[in-house]
Amino acid sequence: MKNYVIYIAFALACFISNAQEIFICAEEELIDYSNSNLSSAPNWSGSIDPAFLATFEPVVFNVVFWKITDEHGEIGFNWATDIQEEDVLESIAAMNIEYNKFNMFFKYKGLNEIKSPPNLAIREFPNCNTAVAPDPHGYGVIDRCEIGEFYFFAENNGYNDPNAFNIYIPYGTRQFAGASRFNDTKFIIRADIASAGGMVHEMGHSFYLKHTFNNYNNASCERVTRDPNDINFNADTKGDQVVDTAAVPDFAKEYCYTNPLDINCIDDPKYMSHVYIDDNCEYIGNSVNFYDEFFEINPSDIQNYMAYTVASCRNQFTIGQGIRARETIRDDTFNNFAPAMTTISALYEPYKGTYYFAGPQLPNSEKPLFQPGFDYKFIECSGYYPQPAPYNENFSYNPLNTIETYDAYEQDYNILTHPNHSAIQILQVEEGLGHTNVQKCYNNFNLNPKGGTYTRFNDGVFNTNVTITEMDSLQVNNPNMINNLQPGLYNIEKEYDNGAKQQTVIIKEN
Structure with a gap:
């Protein structure tokens, strides 16, 4: 156990930023901006009661997407993904499908483009331990050390809607795939993983949802038990601090954690990614946590959006995660959510x-x-x-x-x-x-009808003694059509290309 704990400490590079007292850990798939001052965290109840979740009123957020290109509006590489509006519409649909269950709604406000300045050489974070050479692709290919500088650039050049979530999509990143910060309304996600599941995952971090495997391999990990009467129970204070998410490993890198002497893992942590998840999204591993407890993995654990699981397996949150998200919005610690809200209308x-x-x-x-x-x-x-x-x-x-x-x-x-x-x-x-x-x-009838009929009630009253006359498009649109009718009681019916019909009853006098 101690060997792979040391490996993890070596594999992750962390540094401190003074913005809202956050720390950033660069990981294989995601940068997780976590609030290090838990005294400023929302007042979470720890509830997993569906009845309590149902008490939260609907809330609607505006969402704006920004595609980041190089200075020429190009995506730079033939392997890169070029985001189109249908891609972000897929993402907005996925976010609504998943978060609507918690009475959370997202209003799509458009896809915009940022042409990045070229030849950036950012060294804002000297403790990053990464040499950043001038990059002709600018923020189109973004390094984790450039994130703070990029946000400054975006906010000072009109690439930020203060009344919306702002989601930035570069076509490439270095050392991470997504960058989210708890209690915030902006994040970065690489174009090739800006799919439905990836976007839902990153949005979860905005609402203070942590990875389900959080701290699983160190002394802050949560115990496997979910029995609050068990002396070892700590699921409400350790790990992701959500009781109804199980204690789980990092499914993506689990092999390398449990086989730290495998030279291939040292060279490439993705060498044996997700090796203990089979094609049916079922767990076939036999791993233990920091306390040498065996994990009890269910299909729902592998399917959780906040797990490092196979992308196609992600399809659910828990009630506890929904309550955590709603309480985070309710408390709005840094007053970031309120400006991004809009109305149901x-x-x-x-x-x-x-x-x-x-x-x-x-x-x-x-x-x-x-x-x-x-x-x-x-x-x-x-x-x-x-x-x-x-x-x-x-x-x-x-x-x-x-x-x-x-x-x-x-x-x-x-x-x-x-x-x-x-x-x-x-x-x-x-x-x-x-x-x-x-x-x-x-209900618009201003479009010219394609045809119709006029029905004359021959006795001057509504009965079956009628004469029905068909009209083509020229006749029905003739401005003198009514003037040309003989005196009497009529029902005029106009038909439109979309199948609609409009009926008007008139009494024509001399």
């Missing part, structure tokens, strides 16, 4: 596009688009709303007539638009609010 607004009002039909590229990650229902509504009704406006709608539905896992983002003659339901929001919330009726 923001989720009922498109992230881009324009609603048709009048005149020629808009091209598909300009239609209003809604972010993925929610279960949407678009319900038939009525009233005069050539533009969507204001949020919380009362209007009539027919809950039995759903014009369109989309689920949270829809991957064709170009079809997530607001159909005419409908209002919006977001089922996750309704669940969080605890009541029906049909909003933003859009």
